[in-house]
Amino acid sequence: MDRERQRPVSGRSGVVVIGSGFGGFFAARRLRRLRVDVTVLAATDSFLYTPLLPDVAVGTVDPRSVLIPLASTLRGVTIVRGQADRVDLNSQTVHYTDARGQQAELGYRRLLLAPGSVTKLLPIPGLSDHAIGLKTATEALYLREKVLAQLEAATTITDAARRREALTFVVVGAGHAGVELTAQMARLAHNLVPLYPGVTRDDVRWLLVDVADEVMPELGGSLGRSALRLLRRRGVDVRLGVSVERVRDHEVALTDGTRVRCGTLVWCAGVVGNPLIEALGLPTSKGRLVVDKVLRVPQHHDVYAIGDAAAVPDLTKPQDEHGQRPLCPPTAQHAMRQATAVARNIVADLDGRPLRPYRHHDLGLVVDLGGPDAAATPVGFRLRGRLAKAVTLGYHLYALPTGKRRIRVAVDWAIAGKRPDDVSLRSLPQSAALIVNAEDGGPAIS
Numbered sequence: 001m002d003r004e005r006q007r008p009v010s011g012r013s014g015v016v017v018i019g020s021g022f023g024g025f026f027a028a029r030r031l032r033r034l035r036v037d038v039t040v041l042a043a044t045d046s047f048l049y050t051p052l053l054p055d056v057a058v059g060t061v062d063p064r065s066v067l068i069p070l071a072s073t074l075r076g077v078t079i080v081r082g083q084a085d086r087v088d089l090n091s092q093t094v095h096y097t098d099a100r101g102q103q104a105e106l107g108y109r110r111l112l113l114a115p116g117s118v119t120k121l122l123p124i125p126g127l128s129d130h131a132i133g134l135k136t137a138t139e140a141l142y143l144r145e146k147v148l149a150q151l152e153a154a155t156t157i158t159d160a161a162r163r164r165e166a167l168t169f170v171v172v173g174a175g176h177a178g179v180e181l182t183a184q185m186a187r188l189a190h191n192l193v194p195l196y197p198g199v200t201r202d203d204v205r206w207l208l209v210d211v212a213d214e215v216m217p218e219l220g221g222s223l224g225r226s227a228l229r230l231l232r233r234r235g236v237d238v239r240l241g242v243s244v245e246r247v248r249d250h251e252v253a254l255t256d257g258t259r260v261r262c263g264t265l266v267w268c269a270g271v272v273g274n275p276l277i278e279a280l281g282l283p284t285s286k287g288r289l290v291v292d293k294v295l296r297v298p299q300h301h302d303v304y305a306i307g308d309a310a311a312v313p314d315l316t317k318p319q320d321e322h323g324q325r326p327l328c329p330p331t332a333q334h335a336m337r338q339a340t341a342v343a344r345n346i347v348a349d350l351d352g353r354p355l356r357p358y359r360h361h362d363l364g365l366v367v368d369l370g371g372p373d374a375a376a377t378p379v380g381f382r383l384r385g386r387l388a389k390a391v392t393l394g395y396h397l398y399a400l401p402t403g404k405r406r407i408r409v410a411v412d413w414a415i416a417g418k419r420p421d422d423v424s425l426r427s428l429p430q431s432a433a434l435i436v437n438a439e440d441g442g443p444a445i446s
């Protein structure tokens with residue numbers, strides 16, 4: 001009976017999805033429910049719930065809790081482990097490298113591109129040799145291990161300047177990820193210091209750098225300012241209107257002439273579309289594939305794109321004087337809604353019915369600042385403190401895609417307390433966490 005309901009309706013076959021993140025995962029799940037025969041080409045065997053990566057980095061959430069296995073959650077979907085190398089749009093073929101390193105191909109009738117974005121690396125000397133990102137579980141875990149390892153190492157460093165250097169962490173990018181990470185990490189380090197003899201709170205320094213003149217402008221004036229005050233209260237040295245000029249081993253030179261001796265550089269300064277998109281040779285905007293309002297590529301009606309990889313016009317915003325609308329921001333919130341919309345449109349397309357435009361009013365954002373602190377703007381309300389925290393945690397529990405993961409994350413939070421009880425396994429070399437190695441699709445230079 002169940003199998004009968006799952007069987008594809010005649011003609012609803014040959015759909016290939018590239019990527020198993022917010023866009024690809026939810027689109028594949030919806031397509032399957034709509035009785036479409038769908039294949040997902042996935043670089044990893046799981047869907048990563050990225051909004052909790054800062055929690056993984058501080059150790060309040062176990063990495064496995066935010067990795068949702070595809071095999072058990074996308075039942076009925078064919079999952080092919082591999083990395084898409086290129087798409088031949090004329091022969092409707094995806095060329096990929098499979099998990100064993102072999103070249104292979106997948107034919108499609110309809111293609112959904114959802115390979116997400118990569119960290120935007122700027123052409124700054126030394127940056128790619130030293131910067132760690134925060135886009136994968138490996139990077140978050142490495143950061144966690146690095147903080148613990150540096151604290152431990154500092155106990156045997158007698159020279160005060162060298163100890164301070166080892167315990168200086170520079171985060172570049174005061175957007176959502178950078179602010180959450182720095183606020184939570186600064187609190188964690190403060191709470192951990194008493195466990196490390198010889199290390200004082202003054203030895204630990206967090207520096208948050210951004211070229212913009214405010215933190216998290218998307219939070220809006222007063223909430224952004226209150227996040228800034230909180231960061232400073234936690235001892236974070238926030239440098240606004242400043243960027244990075246050069247990176248060397250243990251030294252970051254800022255554009256204001258300051259040289260910071262540091263042990264760790266974290267780069268959270270934005271994203272650009274996955275390199276797979278540029279390789280298509282189709283029109284892009286900031287590395288994102290230009291699609292129309294039904295999420296389809298105008299030049300190829302058998303190809304759709306969503307999420308961070310797609311430049312989707314935001315139909316809830318007015319047109320400018322050239323008739324252009326702003327793009328939907330690269331957020332999980334949009335990727336998930338676009339997934340539902342595109343699944344519906346692909347089915348309509350296969351059935352020969354009209355497609356519907358994608359329109360989603362932003363529901364606001366949630367920012368976990370660690371401990372009892374958060375900021376949230378649910379449906380236009382502006383919240384901070386414990387109420388914002390409750391909304392933030394509640395939102396993540398709601399958005400996680402399975403009951404098991406909700407329970408795991410809730411338990412992780414409950415037992416973490418002020419000082420998550422964790423050890424550094426030193427299992428990851430820095431090279432594994434460098435942005436150029438850790439992210440699918442490699443680096444993007446713009």
Ligand SMILES: Cc1cc2nc3c(=O)[nH]c(=O)nc-3n(C[C@H](O)[C@H](O)[C@H](O)COP(=O)(O)OP(=O)(O)OC[C@H]3O[C@@H](n4cnc5c(N)ncnc54)[C@H](O)[C@@H]3O)c2cc1C
Nearest residue numbers: 019021022023043050051084115116307308330331332333
């Ligand atoms: C630290 C952090 C915190 C965030 N917090 C929030 C938040 O609170 N709220 C919010 O709305 N958004 C948040 N975001 C943004 C959100 O994660 C992205 O907007 C969202 O993941 C985009 O979904 P996507 O499907 O386009 O890409 P992704 O979720 O990145 O998925 C892309 C998938 O494609 C796979 N892939 C890539 N290249 C290939 C290839 N060549 N072949 C096969 N597979 C490939 C990847 O492995 C990945 O599984 C956060 C991001 C980060 C990094």
